[in-house]
Amino acid sequence: xxxxxxxxxxxxxxxxxxxxxxxxxxxxxxxxxxxxxxxxxxxxxxxxxxxxxxxxxxxxxxxxxxxxxxxxxxxxxxxxxxxxxxxxxxxxxxxxxxxxxxxxxxxxxxxxxxxxxxxxxxxxxxxxxxxxxxxxxxxxxxxxxxxxxxxxxxxxxxxxxxxxxxxxxxxxxxxxxxxxxxxxxxxxxxxxxxxxxxxxxxxxxxxxxxxxxxxxxxxxxxxxxxxxxxxxxxxxxxxxxxxxxxxxxxxxxxxxxxxxxxxxxxxxxxxxxxxxxxxxxxxxxxxxxxxxxxxxxxxxxxxxxxxxxxxxxxxxxxxxxxxxxxxxxxxxxxxxxxxxxxxxxxxxxxxxxxxxxxxxxxxxxxxxxxxxxxxxxxxxxxxxxxxxxxxxxxxxxxxxxxxxxxxxxxxxxxxxxxxxxxxxx
Numbered sequence: 001x002x003x004x005x006x007x008x009x010x011x012x013x014x015x016x017x018x019x020x021x022x023x024x025x026x027x028x029x030x031x032x033x034x035x036x037x038x039x040x041x042x043x044x045x046x047x048x049x050x051x052x053x054x055x056x057x058x059x060x061x062x063x064x065x066x067x068x069x070x071x072x073x074x075x076x077x078x079x080x081x082x083x084x085x086x087x088x089x090x091x092x093x094x095x096x097x098x099x100x101x102x103x104x105x106x107x108x109x110x111x112x113x114x115x116x117x118x119x120x121x122x123x124x125x126x127x128x129x130x131x132x133x134x135x136x137x138x139x140x141x142x143x144x145x146x147x148x149x150x151x152x153x154x155x156x157x158x159x160x161x162x163x164x165x166x167x168x169x170x171x172x173x174x175x176x177x178x179x180x181x182x183x184x185x186x187x188x189x190x191x192x193x194x195x196x197x198x199x200x201x202x203x204x205x206x207x208x209x210x211x212x213x214x215x216x217x218x219x220x221x222x223x224x225x226x227x228x229x230x231x232x233x234x235x236x237x238x239x240x241x242x243x244x245x246x247x248x249x250x251x252x253x254x255x256x257x258x259x260x261x262x263x264x265x266x267x268x269x270x271x272x273x274x275x276x277x278x279x280x281x282x283x284x285x286x287x288x289x290x291x292x293x294x295x296x297x298x299x300x301x302x303x304x305x306x307x308x309x310x311x312x313x314x315x316x317x318x319x320x321x322x323x324x325x326x327x328x329x330x331x332x333x334x335x336x337x338x339x340x341x342x343x344x345x346x347x348x349x350x351x352x353x354x355x356x357x358x359x360x361x362x363x364x365x366x367x368x369x370x371x372x373x374x375x376x377x378x379x380x381x382x383x384x385x386x387x388x389x390x391x392x393x394x395x396x397x398x399x400x401x402x403x404x405x406x407x408x409x410x411x412x413x414x415x416x417x418x419x420x421x422x423x424x425x
Contacts, residue, residue: 009033010208136186172197254415
């Protein structure tokens with residue numbers, strides 16, 4: 001199955017008309033994107049956008065062989081002109097299956113928002129799923145299990161063959177085209193359901209100005225196991241393609257309110273069943289801390305589970321879904337409490353040695369873990385020198401812990417003013 005992306009942008013394109021934002025200001029030349037539209041084997045057109053015939057001609061194709069034009073979402077604004085010779089564009093009722101004279105089979109997939117997704121099966125059995133902007137398939141698992149966990153990066157053909165109505169657990173799609181930036185939870189649901197596997201080629205479409213184009217867009221997509229391609233690209237569905245490698249261990253560091261926790265959460269938003277490990281405890285009676293915890297919890301996907309514990313070694317050495325540990329600095333505070341490291345005499349009388357043992361166990365567990373893990377920590381040594389010996393001790397020990405954990409991680413990010421800088425990976 002040959003697929004040509006006539007456009008890969010949001011419905012209003014990129015840059016957006018008259019938008020002064022920084023992302024739109026830099027979306028010029030090859031970084032500009034027309035509204036998403038897909039041409040499948042020259043026979044099926046998914047979404048009709050302005051200039052579709054010209055876009056197809058620029059890509060070396062023609063729309064003269066198109067037998068079906070299907071829309072995925074309500075098109076606002078003036079009506080789009082239908083190029084001469086094309087059949088009338090329309091949407092298909094959820095669940096309905098169309099069998100075209102070209103041999104393609106198209107099934108309308110219900111969404112959880114206004115719009116329709118389309119599963120297209122080629123005569124040779126290759127399968128793709130195309131989702132509308134801002135949409136996720138309805139009725140799929142929400143990701144409470146371990147299906148499709150992160151860290152399964154790899155590559156292959158992923159040929160699945162046509163799905164029969166009796167299949168309870170169909171093979172993963174060969175290709176998924178979806179709003180990865182706007183709805184990462186849609187990708188998580190498909191992974192949980194087994195519809196997206198390690199060999200599925202995930203192409204981001206409906207790309208808007210939410211993320212600056214270029215390296216930042218590529219970095220965020222790679223974290224989800226996805227990629228973007230320029231407008232006019234022709235792909236062969238089911239053909240070998242190297243799927244982005246997903247780092248198994250990631251350390252995210254940064255200063256206070258730098259956005260490091262949000263960056264860490266975003267890195268796992270496209271994966272199901274994540275276990276969020278909060279090391280800060282409940283702190284009964286502290287209303288400000290309770291508000292902080294509530295804000296963090298509210299922005300996490302509803303399918304994620306939460307564990308409030310500083311006992312990280314059993315979690316790291318066990319099997320299970322991805323872990324997000326937030327954060328190592330609070331873990332270190334607890335570890336220092338346990339060995340009375342704040343007291344100078346206790347520190348000299350064995351506290352230092354005891355703390356080294358605890359941090360050594362944690363670092364060894366990070367080294368040995370087979371789970372996907374994202375760890376958050378703080379940078380505290382870049383400002384004023386603490387006025388007390390215990391404060392300086394904490395600063396020094398956190399610096400040592402950060403360096404030791406970073407040495408065991410394939411990917412290390414520094415977040416400054418909400419911008420993630422790659423230090424490793």
